[in-house]
Amino acid sequence: MGHASVHKLINSGCIIKTDTKEGRVCVVCPMAKFTKLPYHLSTSHAAEIFHLIYVDIWGVYRVETRGKHRCFLTIVDDCSRNTWVHLLKEKSDAFKAIEEFMLMVKNQFNKTVKIIRSDNGMEFEDHRCQALFGALGIVHQTSCVGRPQQNGRVERKHHNILEMGRALRFQAGLPLHFWGDCVLTTAYITNRLPTPILKNRTPYEILHKIKPDYSQMKAVGCLAFAYNPSLIKDKSQARRADGSKERDKARLVVLGNKQQYGVDYAETFAPVAKLTTVRSLLAVVSLEGWHAYQMDVKNAFLHWDLNETVYMKPPPGYIAPNTPLTTNQGYSSLKAHGFNQSKVDYSLFTKLASQSFIFVLVYVDDLILASNNIHLIQETKAWLSSLFHMKDLGSLSYFLGIEVARTSQGIFLSQKKYVTDLLKEFHMTKCNAFPWHHTSNSPPQLVTPYLILKPSKDWLEN
Structure with missing residues (x-):
């Protein structure tokens, strides 16, 4: 039956x-x-701090932290319920973390751990851990096989840490590899939260005999500013930041929303080079064996002379004088230094000096300098640096999302980094790659990750 x-x-x-x-x-x-018979929550409570501690390891997780950690060790004191979290690269690193914890207890609190309770994980049965416990006179208690409830206090602590850590990461919009920082922050917060188990006192208060200070706590992901001291060239100088102001920096933006539709609504200008111009210039550089360098402008600037007087309203917070504000002083331009502006692409400037040629391609605040004369490039760099705060980026290697690698075979172009960043933005990094390019008007074509620019002179003439 x-x-x-x-x-x-x-x-x-x-x-x-x-x-x-x-x-x-x-x-x-x-x-x-x-x-199984039901388990009842234990009401036992250690009378002194560090008389009984619970230890357990969470992981190994599939995503590494910024420090290459994939798991973490949690230690809970039974008396104060204070929690310590140690990030680990491997589970075998638990011994070193436990050893450091024992030293911290002795040096900071003048206490010794009496009992350690854990599950049957092999990392705690390691001969090094057993030797350490024996040398310090620590009793090691383990739960029965298949009975994690006997180590339930640290198991439940894992659950709370992971829940709060996920909430912090979601609120701040952090990438997944910041999970370790969120776990450490969670342990810091929970140690300063009151709990009914401790009669509405905090674990920090039980452990340190003082109430925690909440004034320095900030929300995860909030706006923060960091002081970046200037580089110190003299080793004998002090390296501690003194809080002094490095330099004054401001940007003036003239409001340009008064254009009229049908009059000048569509008249805009931005120093943006065409991608076709970039590829053509690199083709010439590859064919002729020219030098190619890159510079960056540290502050925004206009490369065109102003012929009109522009009236502007004062920016907020600025006390305007009685006279109207005008901007009629033109900036020094490439044209004033003997460069000719291309009629096809206004961002391309050329200059002929005897038997030497130099091209300057402008894309907002990024510049490509290409020439058959390295000395002419150095002179142009020095001239630009005398006018603006320039940053010399050396030989051309990365421009507009294109990686540029020069070899004896020619110039190799790749947009691998650009595509990778694009896939990360749309959460498609796990999609499968497909080496075919296909449009509705052409048959599928096999594509290679690099484009070799080694054209012939006939191609350039055409």
């Missing part, structure tokens, strides 16, 4: 009570229907 209970069989009329023998027990039913 499928090992139904005797009472059900009697109530259904399948058997009568006299058919059952007193004391007869089915040996199959206990094996098939046996369940």
Whole structure:
């Protein structure tokens, strides 16, 4: 009858009570229907700090932190319920973390750990851990196999840490590899939160005998500013930041929203080079063996002379004089230094000096300098640096999302970094790569990750 209970069989009329023998027990039913007895929450509480601690490891996680960590060790003190979290690269690193914890307890609190309770993880049964426990006279208690409830206090602490850590990461919009920072922050916060178990006191207060200070706590992901001291060239100088102001920096933006539709609404200008111009210039550089360098402007500037007087309203917070504000002083331009502006691409400037040529391609605040004369490039760099705060980036290697690598075979162009950043932005890094390029008007074509620019002179002339 499928090992139904005797009472059900009697109530259904399948058997009568006299058919059952007193004391007869089915040996199959206990094996098939046996369940664990319920666990009751323990109300025991250590009388002194570090008399009993619970330890456990979470992980290994599939995503590494910024420090290459993939798991963490959690230590909970039974008396104060204070929690310590140590990020680990491997589970085998638990011994070093426990050893450092023992030293911290001795040096900071003048205490010794009496009992350590853990599960049956091999990292705690390691001969090094056992030797450490024996040398310090620590009793190591382990839970029964398959009974994690016996180590439930640290197991529940893991659950709380992961929940709060996820909430912090979601609120701040942090990438997944910041999970380690969120876990450490969670432990810091929970140690300063009151709990009914401690009669609405905090673990920090029980451990340190003082109430925690909340004035320095900030929300995860809030706006923060860091002082970046200037580089110190003299090793004998002090390296501690003194809080002094490095330089004054401001940017004036003239409001340009008064254009009229049908008059000058569509008249805009931005020094942005065309991608076709970039590729053509690199083709010439590759064919002729020219030098190619890159510079960056540290402050925004206009490379065009202003011929009109522009009136402007004062910016907020600025006390304007009685006279109107005007901007009629033109900036020094490339044209004033003998460069000719291209009629096809206004961001390309050329200059001929005897048998030397130099090209300057402008894209907002990024510049490409290409020439057959390295000395002419150096002179142009020095001239630009005398006018603006320039940053010399050296030989051309990365421009507009294009990686540029120069070899004896030519110039290799790749947009791998650009594509990778694009996939990360749309959460598509796990999609499968497909080496075919296809449009609706052309058959599929096999594409290579690099484009070799080694054109012929006929191609350039055409």
